[in-house]
Amino acid sequence: MLRIGIDTGGTFTDLSVFDERDGRVCLTWKLPSRPQNPTEAIAAGLREITARLPEKARYVLHGTTIGLNTLLEGREPPPGLLVTEGFRDLLELDRQWRGDQVYNLFFDRPRQLVPRHLIRPVRERVDSRGREVLALDAEQARTSVAALLDAGVRSVAVSLLFSFANPDHERQLRAMLEEAAPGVYVTLSSEVDPQFREFERTSTAVVNAFIGPRVSSYVGTIEASIAEVLEGARVLIMQSNGGVATPEIIARAPVQTLMSGPVAGVVGTQRLCREIGRKNAISLDVGGTSCDMSVIPGELLTAPQSRVAGYTVRAATVDIETIGSGGGSIARVESGRILKVGPQSAGAVPGPACYGAGDQPTLTDALVVLGHLNRDALLNGAMPIEAAAARNAIAETIARPLEMTPERAAAGIVEVLAAQVAMSMRSVTIEKGYDPRDFILVAYGGAGPTVACPIARELEIPEICIPRDPGNFCAAGMLLTDLIRSYSLTRISPLEETPADAIREALQGLRDKGVRELREQGVTPDCIETEDFLDVRYPGQSYEVTIPAGDTRREHLTRLFHEAHGRLFGHTAEEESMEVVNYRVRCIGRLPKMTFAAAPAGGGPARPQGRRPALFPEQTTPIPVPVYLRTHLHAGCRIPGPAIIEEYSSTTVVYPSFDLSVDAHGNLRLQSRG
Numbered sequence: 183m184l185r186i187g188i189d190t191g192g193t194f195t196d197l198s199v200f201d202e203r204d205g206r207v208c209l210t211w212k213l214p215s216r217p218q219n220p221t222e223a224i225a226a227g228l229r230e231i232t233a234r235l236p237e238k239a240r241y242v243l244h245g246t247t248i249g250l251n252t253l254l255e256g257r258e259p260p261p262g263l264l265v266t267e268g269f270r271d272l273l274e275l276d277r278q279w280r281g282d283q284v285y286n287l288f289f290d291r292p293r294q295l296v297p298r299h300l301i302r303p304v305r306e307r308v309d310s311r312g313r314e315v316l317a318l319d320a321e322q323a324r325t326s327v328a329a330l331l332d333a334g335v336r337s338v339a340v341s342l343l344f345s346f347a348n349p350d351h352e353r354q355l356r357a358m359l360e361e362a363a364p365g366v367y368v369t370l371s372s373e374v375d376p377q378f379r380e381f382e383r384t385s386t387a388v389v390n391a392f393i394g395p396r397v398s399s400y401v402g403t404i405e406a407s408i409a410e411v412l413e414g415a416r417v418l419i420m421q422s423n424g425g426v427a428t429p430e431i432i433a434r435a436p437v438q439t440l441m442s443g444p445v446a447g448v449v450g451t452q453r454l455c456r457e458i459g460r461k462n463a464i465s466l467d468v469g470g471t472s473c474d475m476s477v478i479p480g481e482l483l484t485a486p487q488s489r490v491a492g493y494t495v496r497a498a499t500v501d502i503e504t505i506g507s508g509g510g511s512i513a514r515v516e517s518g519r520i521l522k523v524g525p526q527s528a529g530a531v532p533g534p535a536c537y538g539a540g541d542q543p544t545l546t547d548a549l550v551v552l553g554h555l556n557r558d559a560l561l562n563g564a565m566p567i568e569a570a571a572a573r574n575a576i577a578e579t580i581a582r583p584l585e586m587t588p589e590r591a592a593a594g595i596v597e598v599l600a601a602q603v604a605m606s607m608r609s610v611t612i613e614k615g616y617d618p619r620d621f622i623l624v625a626y627g628g629a630g631p632t633v634a635c636p637i638a639r640e641l642e643i644p645e646i647c648i649p650r651d652p653g654n655f656c657a658a659g660m661l662l663t664d665l666i667r668s669y670s671l672t673r674i675s676p677l678e679e680t681p682a683d684a685i686r687e688a689l690q691g692l693r694d695k696g697v698r699e700l701r702e703q704g705v706t707p708d709c710i711e712t713e714d715f716l717d718v719r720y721p722g723q724s725y726e727v728t729i730p731a732g733d734t735r736r737e738h739l740t741r742l743f744h745e746a747h748g749r750l751f752g753h754t755a756e757e758e759s760m761e762v763v764n765y766r767v768r769c770i771g772r773l774p775k776m777t778f779a780a781a782p783a784g785g786g787p788a789r790p791q792g793r794r795p796a797l798f799p800e801q802t803t804p805i806p807v808p809v810y811l812r813t814h815l816h817a818g819c820r821i822p823g824p825a826i827i828e829e830y831s832s833t834t835v836v837y838p839s840f841d842l843s844v845d846a847h848g849n850l851r852l853q854s855r856g
Contacts, residue, residue: 184208184239185774186231186415187660188224189443190215190246193470193510193529194628195223196831198657199231202240205777207661209235210654212561212831217529220248220400221407228411239412241773243660245420247443248400249436252393253491256293261337261369261391262330263296264323264355265384267303269343272384274298277494292492295392300333302326304342304355310378310674312347318354327358337367339391341384345372346672367394374435375496377764378672382487385494390437397436401429416704418665422499424449424482425666425770428703437497440490443656444474445500450659451624452478454649457778457847462621463647464607466637467656468630470510471527473603476502477610477621486728498668503610507602509546509629510534513576513595515583521591523599535575536567543579545599547572548592549632553796553804554826554835562830593799600633604640611641618643626655628832631850635837636799638854646840648850650778653831658776665705665771667696670764677718677760682734688765689714689731696769705771717764718743720755726763781848784816790825798824798837812850819844823852 183202188195195216199209211230216222224244252258265272273294283289304326305319330338338359345352349372356368371387405417418426422441432439444467451465455478467474477483487496506525510533513523523545532540536550549555550572557569573588581591611618618641625634631648638646649655669692693712700710716739717726727750729742740760748754790808797804810821812829820843823836827850836842840852 184235184237185241185243185661186228186239186412187446187657188227188242188244189446189654189657189660190220190224190244190248191443191469191471191656193508193527193533194653195220195227196654196657197227197231198651198654198661199235199239200658200661200776201237202774205775206779207651207658207776210651210657210831212653214533217531220246221403224404225407225411228408232411239415241418242408242412242415243418243420243426243663244404245443245446245656245660246400246404246439249393249397249439249442250490252396253389253440253493256295256491258392258396259334259336260296260300261339261367261388261394262333262335263301263384263388263391264304264326264330264338264340264342265301266307266343267305269380270298270301270303272341272381273301273388275381277381295388295493296339300330300335302329304351306342306351308342308344308348308351310344310347312344314348314350318351320354320358323355324358324362327355327362331363331366335366337369337391337395339369339371339384339387341371341380341387343380345370346376346378346383349373349376367391367398369394374437376672377496377670378674382494382496386437386496389490389493389495390435393436397439398433401433401436405429420446420660420663421666422497423484423666423668424500424663426660426663427665427667431667431699437495440495440497441499441502444472444502444504446659446663447474447626447656448476448478448482448500448502448659449662450649450655451476452482453662453775454624454647454778454849455622458647458845458849460622460647462616464611464618464621464623464643466603466607466623466625466630466634467627468603468625468633469508469627470629471506471508471529472504473507473606473627474502474504475603475607475610476500477614477616479616501610503606505602505606507545507599508627510544511599513543513545513548513580513598515580519584521580521584521594521598523595523602534572536569536572538566538568538571541571541575543572543575543595545595545629545633547575548595549629549835551576551588551592552596552798553794553807554632555833556828557794560833589797589804593797596633596636597799600636600640603633603637607637607641622647624649626652626832628653631827631832631834633835635835635840635852638852639837639839644854644856646852648834648852650848651829651831652834661776664773665700665703667699667769668766669696669769670766672764674761674763676721677736677739677762680762682736685716685731685734685762685765689734689767692765692767693769696767700769700771703771709772711770711772713768713770715766715768716762717766718760718762720747720758721761728766731765778847780846781817781844783818788815788819788821794826796824796826800838815844815850817844817846817848
């Protein structure tokens with residue numbers, strides 16, 4: 183009755199094991215990732231777990247960055263694209279919006295994933311209501327298909343005008359492709375994104391086709407590898423929307439997994455904050471290669487579409503901001519005397535200099551030089567540390583060009599990284615109308631607890647929470663997820679002309695589809711829940727507002743829309759009519775959840791294991807700092823800063839201006855003295 187969460191990151195692969203009988207995490211494990219073959223690290227971790235726990239695992243939940251990395255690297259062969267005749271330049275036209283690059287005279291868009299010679303037209307046409315105007319010209323379509331296959335493509339995206347209203351022609355093209363080349367990977371826009379706006383739908387289909395062959399191969403390999411170690415265990419893959427899905431679904435629509443890795447930590451943060459009675463939270467996940475942050479004002483914030491590596495992707499995702507700042511981020515001096523940290527990373531191989539293989543200074547090396555990390559070993563002694571190598575790397579690359587001591591250079595690396603993270607965090611808080619002083623910062627990941635204090639100080643956040651096993655928190659967050667499927671349907675009509683019965687009928691059709699899929703995945707009817715939504719706008723608007731549609735009465739929907747529009751944009755036009763644009767349904771298959779266990783009570787003050795000299799940015803010389811083992815801290819413990827708390831998966835550094843206490847669930851709570 184075990185369930186295992188696996189988070190594969192750029193530096194480490196983390197595993198957390200949940201026992202469904204008592205709702206507790208009974209084992210955590212961490213080992214270096216193997217970027218060239220991630221399944222090797224997963225299989226090795228599972229073998230370690232099975233050697234320690236004889237019970238059988240029922241589920242294995244896996245979060246992966248394989249899709250995101252594939253898109254970021256851009257090394258895969260380009261897919262082909264079939265479009266309606268006359269729309270060959272659809273991707274090139276884009277939306278003409280340059281975002282934060284609007285004033286950059288030298289702005290250059292990312293290269294197109296599909297070169298123009300691999301975009302082939304097909305003669306067909308249906309209208310906006312799905313009525314066939316021109317039948318698919320089969321002979322001409324076969325010529326276009328043959329041209330793509332002759333060019334050697336191994337995946338093809340099909341995106342026809344108005345296919346969201348009538349997908350028949352896209353399905354006919356898939357049949358032609360599969361007949362001509364059975365091994366080709368085919369993506370239909372009407373399946374991965376059945377909504378209007380042809381550019382966004384086409385871009386999403388192309389991204390899916392670009393990452394599809396690699397992700398589907400990876401998913402199949404992972405499933406087979408896990409089956410070898412854990413016979414009978416069911417594999418579920420984390421999606422960007424905060425839920426999990428079966429490998430079969432992910433293989434067809436891998437675009438749903440682009441934020442698969444970090445989203446589990448955000449789900450875990452929301453659940454943790456409910457347990458500790460805090461509504462507003464900011465999640466801070468600092469791993470080996472990146473830093474992921476998300477604002478949680480009670481509920482998870484989701485976005486219907488995003489730009490990933492410069493490409494538009496229309497897939498529901500938890501709203502996460504990611505920057506290249508992590509424990510493995512490489513520090514360097516540019517333009518004479520400017521200190522930069524990241525986004526380049528030492529990764530798992532060779533890793534930071536202190537790991538013994540690399541020679542470039544990273545944040546981890548800076549923390550070793552400052553005395554914030556153990557100078558002998560990490561992971562309870564499993565990973566030896568070469569402190570001299572860390573010091574030499576910083577001395578040669580940073581300290582000498584800047585004419586300062588290695589310790590002062592190391593402090594500068596921490597300060598620069600904290601400033602970078604704080605700047606990005608302002609974009610997801612202050613720039614969206616949230617005051618970070620009203621939030622608690624939940625820090626996790628291997629490096630999150632080491633840099634949480636300077637980041638909180640930059641933003642005047644008064645309190646920090648460090649959960650148990652912070653280095654494995656994303657893996658544990660997967661143990662809090664459910665099976666989730668999202669469905670949408672575009673049907674544009676004035677709200678006042680759309681009967682409530684018609685709205686309910688459209689939503690019911692989506693619900694039936696979702697419930698059927700969840701039942702096919704083994705979810706019993708009593709564990710299935712559905713949520714209904716509508717996308718509504720004023721006529722002529724380019725963007726919609728999503729509102730709940732549990733109550734389909736017109737006056738109720740009107741009130742919800744005006745309230746939401748006013749909250750988002752600061753104004754309403756209540757004299758205007760409204761249009762219903764999209765119907766949405768979210769189907770949830772509930773799974774048993776991990777619980778946050780109570781921490782053991784104890785008496786007396788906590789006793790440090792020892793002391794070591796550590797330097798903090800506001801000081802000029804190192805001071806002796808008490809070092810505690812987290813396993814020795816009990817609920818109610820109070821420790822004034824500075825202090826260092828060591829545990830298996832991470833190290834918490836309490837700065838001099840913070841005090842630490844342990845709450846009833848064993849979380850470390852750091853309060854600023856102001």
